[in-house]
Amino acid sequence: xHILTCENLTKTYLSGETAxxxxxxxxxxxxxxxxxxxxxxxxxxxxxxxxMMGGLETPSEGKIIYQDMDLGKLNDNQLSVLRRxxxxxxxxxxxxxxxxxxxxxxxLPVMLDSxxxxxxxxxxxxxxxxxxxxxxxxxxxxxxxxxxxxxxxRALSNKPTVLFADEPTGNLDGQAGREVLGLLQALRRxxxxxxxxxTHDLAIAEQAERVIxxxxxxxxxxxxxxxxxV
Ligand SMILES: Nc1ncnc2c1ncn2[C@@H]1O[C@H](COP(=O)(O)OP(=O)(O)OP(=O)(O)O)[C@@H](O)[C@H]1O
Ligand SMILES: [Mg+2]
Numbered sequence: 471x472h473i474l475t476c477e478n479l480t481k482t483y484l485s486g487e488t489a490x491x492x493x494x495x496x497x498x499x500x501x502x503x504x505x506x507x508x509x510x511x512x513x514x515x516x517x518x519x520x521x522m523m524g525g526l527e528t529p530s531e532g533k534i535i536y537q538d539m540d541l542g543k544l545n546d547n548q549l550s551v552l553r554r555x556x557x558x559x560x561x562x563x564x565x566x567x568x569x570x571x572x573x574x575x576x577x578l579p580v581m582l583d584s585x586x587x588x589x590x591x592x593x594x595x596x597x598x599x600x601x602x603x604x605x606x607x608x609x610x611x612x613x614x615x616x617x618x619x620x621x622x623x624r625a626l627s628n629k630p631t632v633l634f635a636d637e638p639t640g641n642l643d644g645q646a647g648r649e650v651l652g653l654l655q656a657l658r659r660x661x662x663x664x665x666x667x668x669t670h671d672l673a674i675a676e677q678a679e680r681v682i683x684x685x686x687x688x689x690x691x692x693x694x695x696x697x698x699x700v
Contacts, residue, residue, distance in 0.1 A: 473502040473664050474523060474632060478532035481518050481687075492518045494687035495532065500632075505658060505665045507675040510684035516668045517562055517636050519684065523666065524557050524634045525549050536632075554583050558630035560638040562668075564609070564621040572605035572612065572620040579628045587627065595623040598653050614641040622650060626657060633658070635667045639674060651677065 481493040493515040500506055508516050521527040523534055525541045534541045536556070541549065553559075558579075566575045576595070580587045596602050599619040609617050618641045625633055633654070639647035651674055658665050667678065675681050683691040 471502045472499040473537060474498075474500040474666075475535040476519075476523060476532065477535070479519070479522055479529050479534065480531035481515070481522060481527065482530040491687045493522065493529075496687070496689055498682070498689070498692075500664060500666060503658070503662050503664055504680060505655070505678045506667070506680045506682060507678035508666065508668045508682050508684060509670065509672075509675050510690070514684040515687040516684055518687075520634050520636055520666065520668055524559055524632070525553055526559070551583075554579050555628060556631045558625035558628065558633040558663075560618075560621050560625045560633070560635040562636040562640070564617045566609040566617055566621060566624075568609055571608055572601060572616075575609070575620055576605070576623045576627050578624060583628070585628075588629070591629065592623070592627055595626055599623055599650070615643075615646060618642060619650070622654075626663075629661050630663060632664045632666065635665065637668055637670065639669070639671065647671070647674070 476496050476498045479493055479496045480491055482489050482491050496519060508519065510516055518527065522529050525534070529542070536552070544552065567578065570578065576592060577587055596605055599622060601616055601619045601623065604612055604616050605620070609620070612620065618638065622638055625635065635654070638654070639650050642650060654665060655677070657663060669675055681693045682689055
């Protein structure tokens with residue numbers, strides 16, 4: 471079953487008089503529960519594609535269907551409820567709220583939804599991510615790698631159906647990166663999370679069931695289209 475489908479998905483920016491497609495008529499269907507890696511050179515449109523798939527940026531053209539919902543037909547409120555309850559985001563630049571401690575950042579998606587946090591789940595995330603002694607600090611007192619781990623815990627605190635992760639291990643060393651990926655894989659299986667992960671790291675992309683390569687906003691290669699798994 472496809473959980474997410476992009477049809478002719480396009481993001482156009484104007485640079486002076488000329489239109490430029492950061493994402494250029496992309497068609498993709500993502501299987502529920504799968505692990506897809508998106509790779510490609512800097513500027514190829516990976517983050518823009520991920521943000522549109524997760525309903526954070528509005529497409530210039532085309533649409534995104536989540537289950538049987540067309541995201542373009544939802545109003546702002548419906549879209550934010552969907553994002554809070556069903557999606558998790560790990561941003562390339564973390565996007566932690568500077569005035570809140572690590573723990574408050576982690577709990578934010580659940581709090582915004584007026585729900586009670588699953589304490590056991592949250593404690594486990596904090597423990598596995600190894601940030602137990604840092605979560606009461608503000609992000610400014612955390613290293614890049616620690617902020618990245620806090621942002622991963624935040625993305626998973628609501629047990630999302632889809633986790634969109636933009637270079638989630640970009641600021642971790644090899645060993646820590648593998649550990650975090652191991653955690654994402656374990657949670658994916660346990661909670662049946664669909665993982666869409668942007669990475670430059672081929673060792674990480676290799677672990678995905680499907681690898682999509684973007685170039686100039688277009689799908690240049692897709693292992694699912696080659697009938698095999700990369
Ligand atoms: N708000 C914006 N206005 C104009 N151009 C933009 C905007 N956001 C992104 N772009 C351009 O769109 C293209 C794709 O950007 P995007 O951030 O999606 O690339 P990326 O593949 O994630 O790159 P990186 O690997 O460096 O993170 C780039 O050329 C970028 O400069
Ligand atoms: Mg990017």
